[in-house]
Amino acid sequence: MIDLSLRLARRDFTLDVALPLPMQGVTALFGPSGCGKTTLLRALAGLERAAGRVALGDEVWQDDAAGRFVPPHQRSLGYVIQESALFPHLDVAANLAYGRRRAGADGARVDLPALVDLLGIGALMARRPATLSGGERQRVAIARALATGPQLLLMDEPLAALDAPRKAEILPYLERLSRTLALPVVYVTHAIDEVARLADHLLLLDAGRVRAAGPLHALLARPDLAWAGPDEAGVVIDATVAAHDEAYGLSQVRFAGGTLWLGRVAREIGAPVRVRVPARDVSLVVERPARTSILNVLPGVVTDVHAQGQTATVRLVCGQSAADTSAAPLLARVTRRSAEALQLHPGQVLFAQIKSVSLM
Numbered sequence: 001m002i003d004l005s006l007r008l009a010r011r012d013f014t015l016d017v018a019l020p021l022p023m024q025g026v027t028a029l030f031g032p033s034g035c036g037k038t039t040l041l042r043a044l045a046g047l048e049r050a051a052g053r054v055a056l057g058d059e060v061w062q063d064d065a066a067g068r069f070v071p072p073h074q075r076s077l078g079y080v081i082q083e084s085a086l087f088p089h090l091d092v093a094a095n096l097a098y099g100r101r102r103a104g105a106d107g108a109r110v111d112l113p114a115l116v117d118l119l120g121i122g123a124l125m126a127r128r129p130a131t132l133s134g135g136e137r138q139r140v141a142i143a144r145a146l147a148t149g150p151q152l153l154l155m156d157e158p159l160a161a162l163d164a165p166r167k168a169e170i171l172p173y174l175e176r177l178s179r180t181l182a183l184p185v186v187y188v189t190h191a192i193d194e195v196a197r198l199a200d201h202l203l204l205l206d207a208g209r210v211r212a213a214g215p216l217h218a219l220l221a222r223p224d225l226a227w228a229g230p231d232e233a234g235v236v237i238d239a240t241v242a243a244h245d246e247a248y249g250l251s252q253v254r255f256a257g258g259t260l261w262l263g264r265v266a267r268e269i270g271a272p273v274r275v276r277v278p279a280r281d282v283s284l285v286v287e288r289p290a291r292t293s294i295l296n297v298l299p300g301v302v303t304d305v306h307a308q309g310q311t312a313t314v315r316l317v318c319g320q321s322a323a324d325t326s327a328a329p330l331l332a333r334v335t336r337r338s339a340e341a342l343q344l345h346p347g348q349v350l351f352a353q354i355k356s357v358s359l360m
């Protein structure tokens with residue numbers, strides 16, 4: 001457990017956060033601009049002097065009550081920012097070697113060739129940073145941060161400076177990284193697609209305070225958290241590939257709530273996949289539609305209706321039957337008028353028509 005209790009007051013802003021963060025997986029720090037994400041990350045690293053306590057398991061980095069404050073360079077952490085600085089006069093190999101040397105004994109633990117392989121930078125070893133693309137540079141920066149053998153990896157919008165194609169190129173590496181390495185990652189981002197793809201846990205900040213925190217799936221399925229903007233609400237679902245339909249270029253995936261069709265995915269039957277269902281692409285019907293162009297229609301039971309302004313976000317659980325308790329949640333975004341016309345209420349049985357499902 002990462003034990004965090006930090007308070008920092010600025011003129012118009014106060015960071016006040018106290019909660020445990022998990023020691024495994026990727027925790028995404030999410031929230032509107034200026035809510036304190038970078039400040040929290042820097043305070044965690046000791047780069048910003050907040051009051052309170054920071055402990056990584058048994059290792060106490062800050063404890064004001066005991067007069068303890070470990071300076072940032074003595075904390076075993078990697079820190080990757082938007083445009084990480086590499087040594088321009090050193091090639092990639094020498095940049096990595098520097099990271100490793102800096103770590104001393106910790107660095108000796110690191111399997112550098114495995115790291116190079118994981119980030120796909122083997123072919124870049126003799127290149128100078130100025131000759132690398134933005135995405136390649138970030139991959140090297142991540143490798144260098146990890147070459148120090150850190151116990152915690154902090155990433156502050158590592159993809160924000162990249163255009164969409166570069167971002168798409170680097171995301172699979174980050175995904176592999178988070179699945180392969182056994183170290184906790186705290187990842188600041190504005191982008192819901194990065195959250196949906198990479199995160200295991202979510203910490204939602206609002207004006208310096210924790211608005212919500214918990215496992216990704218549960219938090220994304222909360223209808224009251226319209227935090228990501230109305231178009232960004234939606235759940236992510238862990239599923240496995242169940243079938244391919246080559247003739248129509250489709251794949252079917254199975255999850256706790258049933259099955260879904262989506263565009264052909266290049267994965268074998270049985271492979272685990274994470275898919276995203278945006279709330280705006282889910283509509284609700286009271287009776288099972290007899291003839292519809294929508295491929296995915298799932299029965300579900302309403303658990304929550306959260307109206308705000310002219311829209312309502314509806315949480316429902318889908319299963320093969322209404323009594324199926326292992327069922328998975330979905331969010332649907334409908335107009336408030338429709339919510340009233342259909343008299344949506346908890347316990348109601350209906351059907352979700354899902355217009356789009358995308359592979360993460």
Ligand SMILES: Nc1ncnc2c1ncn2[C@@H]1O[C@H](COP(=O)(O)OP(=O)(O)OP(=O)(O)O)[C@@H](O)[C@H]1O
Nearest residue numbers: 010012013031032033034035036037038039040190
């Ligand atoms: N060095 C600083 N001096 C004074 N105020 C600062 C400083 N850095 C940030 N702030 C203020 O502290 C608050 C939190 O800023 P912070 O950068 O942590 O937010 P953020 O959530 O990371 O924002 P963004 O998503 O825009 O990067 C903001 O009100 C910001 O204006």
